[in-house]
Amino acid sequence: MPHRLVTVEPRRAFREPGVARDEVMFVRSGLLSKFKTDGAGRRQIVALRFPGDGILPREGEADYGIQAIVRSEVLVGRAEDFDPIVEQNPEMAKFFWKLTQRHNSIGYEWLVNCGRRDSVARVAHLLCETAERSGADVLADGLANPFTQQQIADITGQTSVNVNRVFADLERQGLIRREGKHIFFEDWNELRRVGSFQPGYLQ
Amino acid sequence: MPHRLVTVEPRRAFREPGVARDEVMFVRSGLLSKFKTDGAGRRQIVALRFPGDGILPREGEADYGIQAIVRSEVLVGRAEDFDPIVEQNPEMAKFFWKLTQRHNSIGYEWLVNCGRRDSVARVAHLLCETAERSGADVLADGLANPFTQQQIADITGQTSVNVNRVFADLERQGLIRREGKHIFFEDWNELRRVGSFQPGYLQ
DNA sequence: CAAGTATAATAACATGGATAAAGTTTTGGG
DNA sequence: CCCAAAACTTTATCCATGTTATTATACTTG
Known part of the structure; x- marks a missing residue:
């Protein structure tokens, strides 16, 4: 093509x-x-x-x-x-169909995130999802956070001021540690719990 | 089938x-x-x-x-x-593909609704979308509101208490009038404006 | 028809985040 | 390497919306 x-x-x-x-x-x-x-x-x-x-x-x-x-x-x-x-090409069609369904599921989960979770949970959930989707070994290496705080605000339906507060919060709670834009997951399980992150929807 | x-x-x-x-x-x-x-x-x-x-x-x-x-x-x-x-059947495939894309677009719009609009706008937007999708002649006949206030809360990411407040508000502003569960659109254009409803996403 | 349950309306109070403003640090283009 | 712009951080204030509770009304179902 x-x-x-x-x-x-x-x-x-x-x-x-x-x-x-x-x-x-x-x-x-x-x-x-x-x-x-x-x-x-x-x-x-x-x-x-x-x-x-x-x-x-x-x-x-x-x-x-x-x-x-x-x-x-x-x-x-x-x-x-x-x-x-x-x-x-039926295999192609199937591939794109599945990809679209996956994106769909993620969209539903984002709606739950924006509609029903508080600000800390929203950010925690996004971090978990991003870690999973990025494919990195986040437990070992952490995540090279690609987002500005404004972008996280635009994803999670908040203001950048509040995202900043939430980050400080997550760090104070010992769930993450930041070095510049790099995030280390100090307590992955607890972060998942806080964000009620159930990766099943990523399939 | x-x-x-x-x-x-x-x-x-x-x-x-x-x-x-x-x-x-x-x-x-x-x-x-x-x-x-x-x-x-x-x-x-x-x-x-x-x-x-x-x-x-x-x-x-x-x-x-x-x-x-x-x-x-x-x-x-x-x-x-x-x-x-x-x-x-390529025509079938195309039909379902388009339907899925339409649903996708609606999902995106819902995310904007939950993430970026205040409670009055969210409800106004939902009413406009429901009116359009229901296919009724809403200007003439109004809308047979199918939702409980709890369901509207579950769609728009709020509590039913607040949805109740918003309805009272919309009515007081003269945008809608309610008779039981039936809603008449007293000022459709203003309701659209309040909900920033642009029906293009419905295609 | 009676009893139980969901819905709607309203009130009083609590609070999470928005807003605004200002200072500090980092980034990246020239 | 320097400067301007972008990103981040922090503080103070306030209000929109959540929370909890109560009552009235209207459905549902046995």
């Missing part, structure tokens, strides 16, 4: 919401976010795309924008090239 | 979360909800299924439960019968 490799820098939106798009994207390295804004312009990050994840085409204009969390390499192809491949 | 017609009563869970399922369902009439619970047992409704919507099978156990909002007629088939039909 014809495609080009694009390096996406964080800090500027890579794709704006509300613009017609007919692209397929695959994350090769880095981390992308999908975001929307409410009427008053406040941003909500609605999904993350790790390496191996794709951003599949939509008919009409996409209602979300795309922004890199860290510098990312993205393979970009055209929907018209992608669609027939999936149509003619 | 072989299937059976099931009448689902509200008030009891139709399917519990965390149980293996290999069913496809199609809503013929009524209204279903998908729900999850956080660690502390607090419920979050993560999706609604109106007539014409389907609930497609997942591999492994479903992490969500299903409960009817109102008495519903549901066609239930088996995943093993459904899958080959979709695989062999």
Whole structure:
């Protein structure tokens, strides 16, 4: 399938919401976010795309924008090239179907996170999920936290001020330890408990 | 495709979360909800299924439960019968693909709703979305509100006490009028504005 | 029809996070 | 290497929403 490799820098939106798009994207390295804004312009990050994840085409204009969390390499192809491949290849179709279902499950869990958990639990849950999805051996090496506190706020539906408080809290409780942007999990089990993180939804 | 017609009563869970399922369902009439619970047992409704919507099978156990909002007629088939039909029929595949994308978009919008809007806006937004999805001529006839206030709380991530306050508020502001469970939209445009409801995401 | 249960409405009180403002540290582009 | 911009941190204040409780009303079901 014809495609080009694009390096996406964080800090500027890579794709704006509300613009017609007919692209397929695959994350090769880095981390992308999908975001929307409410009427008053406040941003909500609605999904993350790790390496191996794709951003599949939509008919009409996409209602979300795309922004890199860290510098990312993205393979970009055209929907018209992608669609027939999936149509003619049942294994492909199945693969993307499962991927979409996985993203769906994560979306449901995020809704529970925003709707029903307090701020500490939300951040704890996000840290656990990110640790799992990043594929690193977090117990040994910790997590190279890719997010700014504002981004964590945009994911968990809070303000950056409160995220800062929550981090201080988690550290004071001895659940995490921070060295710069690196996070070590001092008490993984307790962090999971606090965030009521049950990784089953990641399948 | 072989299937059976099931009448689902509200008030009891139709399917519990965390149980293996290999069913496809199609809503013929009524209204279903998908729900999850956080660690502390607090419920979050993560999706609604109106007539014409389907609930497609997942591999492994479903992490969500299903409960009817109102008495519903549901066609239930088996995943093993459904899958080959979709695989062999590109138009079918395309139809379900689009349906899934629509549900996805709605999920993103719900996340914005829970994460970034205040309680009045959340309820206003839900009312607008429900009015649109129900397909009724809401300007003329209003909406036969299918939800309890507790269910609205479970959708919008609040408590039922606060939902009650919000309804009183919307009524006092002259945006809606209630007669029993029926809601008349006295100022649809203002309600849309308050909920920052942009129906584009419904496609 | 009676009894039990869910829903709705309202009140009083508690509190988690928002908001605002300002200072400090880190980052990255030129 | 330096400077400007971004990110982080902290404090003070306040209000929107949670919590808990009570009562009235309307369903459901035996």
